[in-house]
Amino acid sequence: MAVDLSRSMFNKVDFHCQTNNSSHHTSDITDDQLIVRRGQSFVLTVDLLRPYNPDTDQLRFSVQTVPRGSEELGTWAVFGIRGLEGFCTSKAKWKAVLNKGSALQQGRVVLDVTPPADAPVGSYCLSATSEKFMSAAEREVIMGKLVLLFNPWCKDDPVYLPEEAERQEYVMNEHGIIYRGTDRYISAMAWDYGQFEEDMVDICLKLLDVNPKFEKDPADDLSARCNPIYVSRVVSAMINSLDDKGVLAGSWSDYSGGVPPTHWNGSVEILRKWRKYNCQAVKYGQCWVFAGVMCTVMRCLGIPCRVVTNFQSAHDTDGSLTIDVFHAGYGVRPRDSKDSVWNFHVWVEAWMKRRDLKEDGSYDGWQVLDPTPQERSKGVFRCGPAPVAAIRAGHTDQKYDIPFVFAEVNADCIDWLVMADGSKKNIYSDTLRVGQNISTKSVGSNKRQNITDSYKQREGTDTERSVFKHALTRDYSIEGRPRKPKVEPGDQPGTNGTHEPNGADEPNGTNAPQKISMNIEEVSKPINGQDISLKLQMSSKDQAARCFSVNISTQVMRYTGVPSANVYSQLNDVTLLPGQDMSVPILVPALAYRSHMLNCDSVKVSVIATDKEQPDAIYLTEVDITLESPPISITVPEQGQHRRELPVEIVFKNPLDEVLRNCTLTITGSGLVKYAIQARLAELGPDRQVHFKFFILPYKSGVKTLLVDFDCSSFRDIKASCTIHILPATPWAGWGM
CATH class of the missing domain: 2.60.40.10 (Immunoglobulins)
Known part of the structure; x- marks a missing residue:
């Protein structure tokens, strides 16, 4: 791109957009606008109307953020060449060096210009002056605009990512995979990030410019955009629309006035609609849509980012790190709970240094960011960045929002049976259920990568229990989320143990080996529109015969763990002989569930078996099934x-x-x-x-x-x-x- 600078001593300037953008990995966006990355030089050619004399002349340039800059805050800088040497007189150290391609006697000055690796990202205006060449009225000439992005190729940038294959995946790849379903029925959905569509840079910068912090104090907000931690928190808040002019409105039931979240194939159409309608929220999104759009914005700005799915994801509203799950006895409505376990939940991870927490780099690397509006962080619906390393170590006293994310992947579940009189009995204490098959797309392929081990220690180990207890005893008050007492009067908490049921097989709540086991298995692949054929496998290691009342119930579920409809139930009386295995067929007719599946995601089949002679011996098993769609x-x-x-x-x-x-x-x-x-x-x-x-x-x-x-x-x-x-x-x- 060459700019005509008539009526000044500057003849024209060439931004070399095609060459510069190619070397800065932005040519997929455009060749018509200069888009460069901080900490890396770009070429600028200035043609003068007379020769440049290195003994007497100097060229001064100024850059400032749009719409305004401040030298004190590092958003305005003066730099240039004096003779043959570069200089900078500002806090923000932009640098210019004469390129060997210059032809000074012909008035052609070729410069290598390097923005500092900690410069604020955004749109800049570039101007030039030369006191020797023009009158006072003509000293400053606006040369044009450029966009500056984060640079994961630059070692001095906090978002530096060492491996080129990972940079290609987490910055450059415009297409991805988002995983949904349940922990046993994982489905892969292609998602179009489209971060290099030509209008995406302008839209992403617009998103930063309408955030409440900018509207309150533009100069301070522009200066803070040097920090990927700050930018990522702003983006996390701006993807949802609950506090601001955010991109997406969320809905988990009523989709009137918009489209269901399942409609979207990618981020581009959503972001374009948001800008087209003057920053009005696009309707509607759910967690994978929020995460997909945030990944687009982060990659566009130059921050390495990937979408992550956590199966059996806990939503802990009170900071107790435990989730109460209520089940109904036959004909009894289950008690409501503010806590829940979602079939899956989707967030993003962004790669950056966290020297605000520790200088030794132990919290550097992947950071959880969640734009789905679930809980407030410092008064705003956003989440993160929370270091994955801190989550794994149970360091819930660090920033940001680590207790909430730790609970999502590692909370304990307590299952309660609600009796007809409203009382409840603890039938299960489960340390293993939450945080299964945490998944992301692999680098360089469409295979699923299981990253559960990066979030937590192996379940069932002493180390995992030690980390959990450590997390439970940390002081969260730094996050403004004080832990609240969980147990209500009259409740009888279960043991701190494993999947064991509480009952006659476990005197006084101890973790004795299980004598009765139950498991639900497929008979055939569950397909939407067809009958669902399953079987309940029961086995006994008891030395005596056991008679059970087996209550099987089927519900159509939203992926957030909320039942939409009870569609099928059956009651069986079975007798298990010593050492016997028994199979109970379960057939859920398509006519029973089909009309409920349009706005729902899965089918939950639950089995509660009660010993007829020992009513305190209650056993539970359940499975969440995702139905396969026709091809x-x-x-x-x-x-x-x-x-x-x-x-x-x-x-x-x-x-x-x-x-x-x-x-x-x-x-x-x-x-x-x-x-x-x-x-x-x-x-x-x-x-x-x-x-x-x-x-x-x-x-x-x-x-x-x-x-x-x-x-x-x-x-x-x-x-x-x-x-x-x-x-x-x-x-x-x-x-x-």
Whole structure:
């Protein structure tokens, strides 16, 4: 990009956008605007109207953040060359060095300009002056604007990430995988981050500029943007809309006035809608949507980031690090609890140094950030950054929000049976349930990486119990979340033990070996729209026969652990002989659950077995099942070429014995589809197929992902995706002749 500087002694300036952006890993965004990373030099060419004399001349440049800068706060700097040497007179040490490509006698001055590695990120205005060359009225000439980002390639930047493969994954990759489902039924969903779409930088900087801290004190906020800790807390708050002009409104039940969170395939459409409608919250998001959008913003700003899913995720509202779970006896409504265990919860991790906590670097590395509005942090709905290393060590007295995240992955569960008179009995004390299969996408592949060991010690070990007790005794008051007493009058807490039931097999609440075991197993793969076939396996190590009343209940669940409907129940009387194994069939008809699944995520099957002769001996087992959706077929060439059309065909077959109405297809994919393609389809009868054919025009090269969403009256937002390798454009045959 060359700028005409007529009416001054500066003829023109060339920002070398294509070359600079390429070396700063921002050319995927644009070649029309200078976007560089701090701590790394970029080339600037200034053409003067007369020769540059190193004995008498000097060039002075100033940069300041937009809309305003302050030399004292490090958001305005004066630097340049005096003779042949560079100089800087400001607190923020920008540096200019003469490049060997200069032709001083021809008035061409080529500079290598280096922003400091701790400069605030954002938009800057670059100006130039030369007292020797012009009158006082013409001394300052605005040369143009540039954008400065964090730099994970720079060792002096707190977000420096040593491994190039990880930088490619956690900064440069525009496509990812988000995991949902349950700990036993993990499903992978493609997500389009699209952080290098051309308008994303402007949108992400807009997000920073409308945060409440900027509106209260712009100068202080702009200065604080040098710190990735500060920026990440601002972004965590701004992704949700409860305290500010945030991007997304959350909803877990009513989606009127918007679209269900399951509709979204990626972040780009959400962020564009937010900007288009003057920073009004986009409706609606849930945890994986909040996390996906935050990952886009963080990668766009240059902070390495990845999306993480925690299965069996606890929501501890009172800081006790324990979760009360209430179960109903036959015909008894369970007692409400403010605590809950979600099938899964999604947040992000960002990579940065935490020298605000320890200089030795022991808290550096991955930090948990959670933009889903669950609890307030310092009065604002946000969470983190919480060092993963501190979570693993149980250091719940450190910043930020570590007690809450520690409980999400490591809380103990106490199961209570609510009796008909309202009293409750502790039937289970479980240290293992919470924090299962913590997952993220692997580096360089679409495989799932289990990172549970980075969050906690191995369950069942003495070390894990020691860390838990250490976490429980820390003083959280630094976080403004005092621990509250958990046990209410009349409650009888269970043991501090394992999965053991409390009852006749465990005199006085001790952890004696279990004599009766139960487990729910699949008979066939559970598919949405078909009967669910399971079996209850019971076995006895007792020396006497045991007679049980077995109550089996099935509920359609939201992923947050909230039941939506009771859809099926059965009551069996069984007798277990000594050493016997027994199988009890469970068949949940599709007609019982299907109408409830549109806005729900899983089916919970719970079994409570009560010994008829020893009513205090109560056993519990349960399983959360995610139903597999019918498949969508995408046919597209494996390779394509930049700016050449590619044919695509999408096929879906109705597996139900009813007509599918209100059928829609949504197709997205950064680099392939600039704006979402939406198509309304005709009604689809039983066993009928829909074939949808269209063309896409790839506008970026590289490995790209095409994402498809199918929605209708009976299935909510079925997903499919495929990858396509887009080759660079081939030069015309006549070129170079």
